[in-house]
Every structure is written in C-alpha cells, then in structure tokens.
Amino acid sequence: MQPAARLSLLKPSPIRAITDGTPPGAIPLGLGEPTWDLPEVARKALLREPGPCAYVPHAGLTELRRAVGAFHNAHLDEVLITTGSQGALFALFQAWVNPGTKVLVPDPGFVAYPALARMAGAEPVTYRLSADRFRLNAEELIRALDATPEASAVILNLPSNPTGGGGDPTALKRVADACTARGVLLISDEVYRDLHFGVRAPSLRDVTDRGVVTSSVSKGWGAPGLRVGWAVGDPAWLVPARTVHGYAVTGTATPAQWAALALIEHSDTVLAEARAAVQLRWQALAEALREELGHAVTPPDGTFYHFMSLPPAAHADPLAFCLKLRDEAKVVLIPGLAFGEGGRGHARLSFAATPEQLREGVRRLAPYWNN
Ligand SMILES: Cc1ncc(COP(=O)(O)O)c(C=O)c1O
Incomplete structure (x- = not known):
C-alpha cells in the first residue's frame, strides 16, 4: 500500500524521535504545554x-x-x-x-x-x-x-x-x-x-x-x-x-x-495567573542553571522555552547528544536542529514543567555541560 503521493515529502515530526521511547522516570522538558490546572472558569463552563x-x-x-x-x-x-x-x-x-x-x-x-x-x-x-x-x-x-x-x-x-x-x-x-x-x-x-x-x-x-x-x-x-x-x-x-x-x-x-x-x-485574571506561573518556573530554572552550570541567563521575550546553548562537542550530532541525555541522564530536551539548521548549536528546554522538575532536571544535566 502507498499513501497519497503528496505525503511523500512529509516526514514524521523530528520531536517524536526524542519523545517516543522516553524511559520511565525521565524529566519531561521537551513538550510545550502548560502544567498548571485548567482555570476554574473553564471547568465550570464545561458543566452545563x-x-x-x-x-x-x-x-x-x-x-x-x-x-x-x-x-x-x-x-x-x-x-x-x-x-x-x-x-x-x-x-x-x-x-x-x-x-x-x-x-x-x-x-x-x-x-x-x-x-x-x-x-x-x-x-x-x-x-x-x-x-x-x-x-x-x-x-x-x-x-x-x-x-x-x-x-x-x-x-x-x-x-x-x-x-x-x-x-x-x-x-x-x-x-x-x-x-x-x-x-x-x-x-x-x-x-x-x-x-x-x-x-x-x-x-x-x-x-x-x-x-x-x-x-x-x-x-x-x-x-x-x-x-x-x-x-x-x-x-x-x-x-x-x-x-x-x-x-x-x-x-x-x-x-x-x-x-x-x-x-x-x-482574560485579565487568567493571563496574569499564567504569567505568574511561568515567571515562577523561569526563576527556578534560572537559579538552577546558575548554580549547577554557571550559566548567567536572561528570560526570553516570551514563551516558556529556554533555547539552551549546547556544549561545542555536541554540535556535530545534537540528536545523538539529546538521546544520550534522555537515556542516561533521564532528561528530555529537544535538539534545536529539529527546528531547522539555524538551531544546530542549541536545545529547546520547556520550562512549562514544574519548578521541582526543573531543579532536578538541571541537576541531572550538569555533568554533561561541565565535562
Ligand atoms: C508556534 C506554535 N504555533 C501553533 C501551535 C499549535 O498550537 P494549537 O493548535 O494548540 O493552538 C503551536 C503548538 O505547540 C506552536 O508552538
């Protein structure tokens, strides 16, 4: 069987190459989705x-x-x-x-x-x-x-x-x-x-x-x-x-x-609360990056993504490096290369994760940057 010809140039999402096969106990800093509760106004609206x-x-x-x-x-x-x-x-x-x-x-x-x-x-x-x-x-x-x-x-x-x-x-x-x-x-x-x-x-x-x-x-x-x-x-x-x-x-x-x-x-309250949740997570991440890796970081203009520089040795094969982080350190990051050649020297870290996950995740990553 052959799918339609127009799909021939379509490859599966490169993010899947990392997130499929995530080992148990791994810290998920790969996917970009909020980890805070659905706001109450929405929960109530669903009950009619x-x-x-x-x-x-x-x-x-x-x-x-x-x-x-x-x-x-x-x-x-x-x-x-x-x-x-x-x-x-x-x-x-x-x-x-x-x-x-x-x-x-x-x-x-x-x-x-x-x-x-x-x-x-x-x-x-x-x-x-x-x-x-x-x-x-x-x-x-x-x-x-x-x-x-x-x-x-x-x-x-x-x-x-x-x-x-x-x-x-x-x-x-x-x-x-x-x-x-x-x-x-x-x-x-x-x-x-x-x-x-x-x-x-x-x-x-x-x-x-x-x-x-x-x-x-x-x-x-x-x-x-x-x-x-x-x-x-x-x-x-x-x-x-x-x-x-x-x-x-x-x-x-x-x-x-x-x-x-x-x-x-x-929107006024929901968006302000979301920004507060993201700010809290950013603070946990920035502190952990400073303490564990010696990185001085500034927040992005927006989003909950930190586009993290990879150690120079990882630039030749960022996918292999991120697979190693996933399987050995048990932390999921997405290689920047998945988003285009311009992302080669970076990995995307989603700080939508909880502050505890961020602190533990960076602690596990530290040996791979410090060596
Ligand atoms: C830049 C960007 N645009 C669009 C989307 C699609 O999101 P949704 O369909 O949930 O609105 C995403 C999801 O991650 C995204 O990162």
Whole structure:
C-alpha cells in the first residue's frame, strides 16, 4: 500500500524521535504545554444545565467570535474559530497556498510550518532570525522575499517557538508592508504573545489591517486540550479558509467553545495567573542553571522555552547528544536542529514543567555541560 503521493515529502515530526521511547522516570522538558490546572472558569463552563450539545455555525460560536474579536480589536466577521491554531494554519494554507509556490518560514521555527507548506504542495523556504537572541530581522526576511518571487505566504511567530525571541514594531511593519506590496499573504502566529516577561511582542494588528493573525487558548490561557483556536483578519482571507475547515472537521467541539469563551471573558485574571506561573518556573530554572552550570541567563521575550546553548562537542550530532541525555541522564530536551539548521548549536528546554522538575532536571544535566 502507498499513501497519497503528496505525503511523500512529509516526514514524521523530528520531536517524536526524542519523545517516543522516553524511559520511565525521565524529566519531561521537551513538550510545550502548560502544567498548571485548567482555570476554574473553564471547568465550570464545561458543566452545563441539561440541554442539547448542538452543532454551532461553521465560523464558530457567535459569542466566542465576539469575545475573540474584542480581544484582538476586530469585528465579528473578521474572526474564524478553528480546531486549535493548528486548524487555522492548516485551513489558511489549504485555502491560499497554491501548489508549486513557496512559503517563507523561520529557521529555527515551529516544526509544523514546513509540513503545512508541503501538504499544500508548496515548498518551504527558510529565513533567518537575528544572530543575537533569534529575534525578527526585517532585512533578512525581506532579502529572502526578494529572492523568492514564487512566494505565496510568509509566516511569522513572535515570540518564537523554539527560541522565545520576539521582534519590534518597526521590523514588523516593514515586513507587513513588504508582503502587502508583493501581494503575499502574511500570517502572524501569535499563540505565545501573552506569555511575556514584561514587554508584550507587537501584534500584526498593531501595524497593519492586512494579513491574518492566528492564536488559541492553548498556551496563555492554559488549555491546549480544548483544541480551540482562531484566525483574525479580513473576511476575504477567512471565508475560503472557513470552507476548508468546515469540510475537514465541521467545527470545533461545542463544549470546548463554551469553555474557551469563559477563559477569554476572564482574560485579565487568567493571563496574569499564567504569567505568574511561568515567571515562577523561569526563576527556578534560572537559579538552577546558575548554580549547577554557571550559566548567567536572561528570560526570553516570551514563551516558556529556554533555547539552551549546547556544549561545542555536541554540535556535530545534537540528536545523538539529546538521546544520550534522555537515556542516561533521564532528561528530555529537544535538539534545536529539529527546528531547522539555524538551531544546530542549541536545545529547546520547556520550562512549562514544574519548578521541582526543573531543579532536578538541571541537576541531572550538569555533568554533561561541565565535562
Ligand atoms: C508556534 C506554535 N504555533 C501553533 C501551535 C499549535 O498550537 P494549537 O493548535 O494548540 O493552538 C503551536 C503548538 O505547540 C506552536 O508552538
């Protein structure tokens, strides 16, 4: 049996190469998901009075679209509710990326972007981030755009998975204008924007009314399992994406949309509590890195990822090094190479784990950096 030819370029997620086969007792600093409780407002919203659990419109529950619109300063018809932000990205790529075109993706960047481009029959082309702290570098991106006349879409991710690097509004505006001038769809993945350390990364919506923002309740609102995300932008971009999403999944689970509505209505407290949880974890991690490894670290612009430098000896084969950490030290880290060649000298450490796990994890890692 042969799967469809369009899957021939699709490889399994390189993150799986590390996380599959995790030994018992290993400390999971690999996956990027909150370890704090689902906020109470969402738990309560899932418990409803007797009544049907019906389909809702394909664009999503109207009250939820209104709440997401208010959060992003957008009208109701500029909001499409999707199955996680992954559902929004999939639908946008299928709706707007033609086979044979190219999609500009960050390197290092979220592993799904190149795969989504390939599933649309397009070729991912990487652009580099700034050499210091992996932030958005408008010159690099515009240079890549100039060199890629077949570009149909560009994807940004501020702050970034895996690096935590953000960007400034001037750079964002330059990139947005360059995409508009070339008629290229700009998608700004802002799923980590509310997990910041004092300075919130700019939103695409702060600098232009073109392009599409994607986000979800998975990170800042602490609810990845609800699978509720959205796309916000000009309805002209969203309507074809809604058709794709409708045929793919009909709609996001109705109870999950009730819970997401409660979370967004309580954004002030829910997001502040999430930032406090992340800050607490960062402090535990930074202290452990200083004491055990002698690393002086500063927090990322946002996210719960520390993009950790690997010892020079590990640069030739970072996957082998991280497998050794997994199997001998029993700590799971993701090699930066999994996110693109630009991540070769680093590993992604997720500090969404508990403070105890972070302290113990770094204690176990220390011999591999200190020798
Ligand atoms: C940068 C980035 N974008 C999008 C997603 C998709 O998340 P979700 O579908 O849960 O919103 C993730 C998940 O890890 C991510 O890291």
